[in-house]
Amino acid sequence: MKINKLKVTIISVTAVLALFLVFLFYQMAQSSSTSSLTTLLMLIIGLALGGAIAFLATRNSSSAAPVVTESSHTIAESMRKVFKIVSAEGHFNEIYNYEETTKLLKFFPSKKKALVIVQAKVLVGYDFDKLKWELDEENRRVRLLEFPAPEILSTETDYKYYNIEEQFFNLFSKEDLAKIQQNGKRQVIDAAQKSNLPNIAAEQMRTLLTELLAGRNFSLDNPVKISESRLLLNDHYTKN
Incomplete structure (x- = not known):
């Protein structure tokens, strides 16, 4: 349950960043200044790093449960009748x-x-x-x-x-x-x-x-x- 919530949160944050990136790209289309281009590159790099971190966090949180191996040996030493x-x-x-x-x-x-x-x-x-x-x-x-x-x-x-x-x-x-x-x-x-x-x-x-x-x-x-x-x-x- 906690893993599913984490995935939803990561997807939501990524979607918001994508929308912000589209909006910024639109603004840059109106003005092709050097500073805007630099800002765009920084955002792309940040988005890539965020996606990589999100991928690693999701992979670690959804790791499989450990495999436990057990074995036992029972030896009957003696048996006798008692009252x-x-x-x-x-x-x-x-x-x-x-x-x-x-x-x-x-x-x-x-x-x-x-x-x-x-x-x-x-x-x-x-x-x-x-x-x-x-x-x-x-x-x-x-x-x-x-x-x-x-x-x-x-x-x-x-x-x-x-x-x-x-x-x-x-x-x-x-x-x-x-x-x-x-x-x-x-x-x-x-x-x-x-x-x-x-x-x-x-x-x-x-x-x-x-x-x-x-x-x-x-x-x-x-x-x-x-x-x-x-x-x-x-x-x-x-x-x-």
Whole structure:
């Protein structure tokens, strides 16, 4: 749309100059003075230059879009069967402040810092491969022998950088940015582990197992095992 408007403007200006040139030529026909002839030549030269500039501007403005070539190769490293169930989901916003100070020539301090907002979605659930239980078919009861602690099954993170400050002799490298993202993600994981997510996951799992067994006329003998695994997990996080 902008290119078309530019072309119309150039054509209009050229038409006006042409009309002015015709009018001037008519005036010169009435008077063949040397100054008029000089003026005519100058106008012709100016018109030629203007036309050349207009041509170059139009050609540059209507250049074709760049051609982008993309390629990718996907390699499947491994595949295996798992039995993991997500029972809680949490969204976190972590403010991570990174600051590093070095001394140039051991005398002049040089500082770089960045403020990063880490937005993450954390999924907490259970790995049923770690579950041990026994079945009492006569009394239609299921007894839990060992129940795994809730764990983080997936973490999706997005990083937004704010207030990045660096100096000429102390710039951010790719390794610095990778370390910032790694540390930010670790803080989100720590916050998720210490939050109420494990408790929510445990309550959801106890409800799920109770209703699932009730649908087959079985009862869960000791659902307290699920709560115990949750408490042990919270105690582990507190100590660490």
